[in-house]
Amino acid sequence: MTYLERNSNEEIVLDDEILKPIGRDERVFKGIDLFLLWAGGNTCLATIFTGGILGPRLGVFYSLVIIIIASTIGGFLLGLVALLGEKKGLPTMVLTREVVTVKGSYLASILNTIQLIGWTSILLYASAEAVAEALKALFGEGLISNILLWVIIIGFLETAYTILGPRKWVFYQRVAVTTLLIVLSYEAYELLKYMLQRNIVEEISPTFTDFLWGFDMVLATAISWAPLVADYSRFASSSSGAVMGTWWGYTLTSYILYYIGALAAIITGAYLGDPTRVAISLGLSVAVFIFIAISAVTTNLLNIYSAVISTKNIFPKANYKALTIFYGILSTVLSMFPVFFMYFEGFLYYIGSVFVPLIAVLLSQNTCWFLSKKLPRKKETMGLISWIIGIAIGALASTYMKFGATIIAFTVSFIINYVLLTSLRKLVE
Numbered sequence: 065m066t067y068l069e070r071n072s073n074e075e076i077v078l079d080d081e082i083l084k085p086i087g088r089d090e091r092v093f094k095g096i097d098l099f100l101l102w103a104g105g106n107t108c109l110a111t112i113f114t115g116g117i118l119g120p121r122l123g124v125f126y127s128l129v130i131i132i133i134a135s136t137i138g139g140f141l142l143g144l145v146a147l148l149g150e151k152k153g154l155p156t157m158v159l160t161r162e163v164v165t166v167k168g169s170y171l172a173s174i175l176n177t178i179q180l181i182g183w184t185s186i187l188l189y190a191s192a193e194a195v196a197e198a199l200k201a202l203f204g205e206g207l208i209s210n211i212l213l214w215v216i217i218i219g220f221l222e223t224a225y226t227i228l229g230p231r232k233w234v235f236y237q238r239v240a241v242t243t244l245l246i247v248l249s250y251e252a253y254e255l256l257k258y259m260l261q262r263n264i265v266e267e268i269s270p271t272f273t274d275f276l277w278g279f280d281m282v283l284a285t286a287i288s289w290a291p292l293v294a295d296y297s298r299f300a301s302s303s304s305g306a307v308m309g310t311w312w313g314y315t316l317t318s319y320i321l322y323y324i325g326a327l328a329a330i331i332t333g334a335y336l337g338d339p340t341r342v343a344i345s346l347g348l349s350v351a352v353f354i355f356i357a358i359s360a361v362t363t364n365l366l367n368i369y370s371a372v373i374s375t376k377n378i379f380p381k382a383n384y385k386a387l388t389i390f391y392g393i394l395s396t397v398l399s400m401f402p403v404f405f406m407y408f409e410g411f412l413y414y415i416g417s418v419f420v421p422l423i424a425v426l427l428s429q430n431t432c433w434f435l436s437k438k439l440p441r442k443k444e445t446m447g448l449i450s451w452i453i454g455i456a457i458g459a460l461a462s463t464y465m466k467f468g469a470t471i472i473a474f475t476v477s478f479i480i481n482y483v484l485l486t487s488l489r490k491l492v493e
Contacts, residue, residue: 086298092299097309098300098310100237100238105314109360112325112328115324118130118131119328121274121277121278123330126274130279131322131323135286137286142286145293145297146310147303148297150298150303156290156292157291159426163429163447166444170378172291176291179288180371183288184395188364191359192217193214196213221361222361223392223396226388244359282318282322283471284420295373371387372387422451425477451477455473
């Protein structure tokens with residue numbers, strides 16, 4: 065049986081062998097579908113919160129500069145990973161088997177699952193809290209404005225949506241993301257009008273360290289998506305669609321949402337640019353309710369699905385539906401005790417320190433294809449060494465420089481892996 069099979073109802077069987085590439089006749093995503101998938105995934109409170117961290121420290125103008133530069137670079141890196149997924153028809157964690165050994169890919173899968181469940185619980189809690197606040201502003205105190213109630217409701221919806229599988233997402237994502245973008249445009253318009261009407265002027269002079277910190281924050285967030293990318297681009301029907309859809313679906317929404325968060329934090333003083341606080345102050349609580357309710361589902365379906373796929377890299381025969389329900393319940397329970405949310409900025413540092421060097425090694429070995437083709441299996445060991453060194457270097461840089469050293473970790477891992485591959489090739493020739 066092939067990795068994916070269509071039954072008589074044109075549904076996709078999700079429990080087949082995860083280690084086999086998806087055939088070309090099973091590719092269901094066009095470029096626009098991947099664009100909407102990543103636009104929907106990135107259109108969430110976490111993106112706005114990250115912008116809300118940047119704004120007070122960098123100011124309106126410099127936040128925009130950092131957001132454009134770092135988001136474009138981050139989106140491009142995601143596009144490169146998407147290309148690998150499209151070419152090989154395999155999910156990201158399976159691709160890492162070729163560059164950090166099979167056991168190394170198991171470690172990556174475990175760490176990726178942890179970060180994905182962390183993100184899911186963060187977004188679920190933040191979304192439930194925001195919905196509850198919006199409804200409280202509309203209808204006052206009551207059961208309908210209870211946070212735990214909305215944790216359960218949204219948690220159920222996102223889990224049920226994930227169970228449907230990627231093929232069923234195509235139609236729903238087009239409707240959901242279009243709705244999201246309409247609501248988002250409305251809130252952005254009202255926020256800018258608010259700023260212009262009050263002629264708000266800021267006086268912030270960020271330092272060079274502030275710029276590096278901001279760049280790392282945005283780039284680390286982008287790369288946090290990289291371990292998921294090939295999980296979806298393997299469904300792409302063309303290379304250009306995989307690259308451009310992933311790159312610009314993520315990048316364009318990053319421009320908008322980061323800047324909304326930065327503006328909101330500066331103009332209204334809302335914590336992390338919280339759109340709920342902003343919307344309520346602007347009289348937009350109905351709009352933000354729609355935004356938050358939909359965005360939690362369109363983002364967390366990616367997180368839960370990829371947590372399942374990462375687990376299936378270790379246990380290929382594990383049942384898709386059972387894993388989806390398990391991770392859906394786990395993330396819902398964790399969101400009731402919002403530990404990740406309380407340490408949001410530190411959580412971003414963890415992501416950068418682990419996955420930035422891993423993606424650097426993955427791209428290094430695959431862009432140096434002319435080396436990899438001629439190397440024995442020891443190339444995976446070289447990749448594992450490069451990854452471990454990259455994690456250590458990134459951690460040291462973060463400790464002593466006081467910000468996430470994304471650039472350093474990525475560059476060091478890429479170069480070390482390239483040097484080791486070159487040296488190994490010379491030894492075997």
